[in-house]
Amino acid sequence: xxxxxxxxxxxxxxxxxxxxxxxxxxxxEEFVEEMDITPQSSFTKDLEMDSIEIVSxxxxxxxxxxxxxxxxxxxxxxxxxxxxxxxxxxIINYIYECQ
Numbered sequence: 001x002x003x004x005x006x007x008x009x010x011x012x013x014x015x016x017x018x019x020x021x022x023x024x025x026x027x028x029e030e031f032v033e034e035m036d037i038t039p040q041s042s043f044t045k046d047l048e049m050d051s052i053e054i055v056s057x058x059x060x061x062x063x064x065x066x067x068x069x070x071x072x073x074x075x076x077x078x079x080x081x082x083x084x085x086x087x088x089x090x091i092i093n094y095i096y097e098c099q
Contacts, residue, residue: 009099012039015092022060026053039089046087061095069098 010018016039024032027049035047043049049057061071074094075083 010096012092012096015095016088018064019057019061019088019091022057022064023047023049025060026056037088039092040087042085042087044084044086065095065098069095071095 020032020037023037027047035041037047041047043054043057058071058075061069065071071091071094075086078086
């Protein structure tokens with residue numbers, strides 16, 4: 001699932017499923033089964049991901065999309081409140097627009 005694929009543009013639902021898969025790989029299937037992950041799920045409040053897990057998530061996005069998505073640059077432009085409140089929907093919309 002971590003391979004570079006720039007050949008097709010994914011819709012919002014496909015991006016959500018892809019990112020949910022990345023989250024499952026990072027935090028573990030046993031934790032994901034207990035959660036109701038939605039596009040509105042925040043990384044810190046709902047998913048309770050720590051900074052190391054968020055970095056791993058970022059690396060998976062980079063490995064999958066390559067230079068097509070500057071996820072790290074996008075994150076670095078955010079202030080602390082934006083990062084704390086970051087949810088999957090914002091990431092899905094960003095990736096969708098970059099495709």
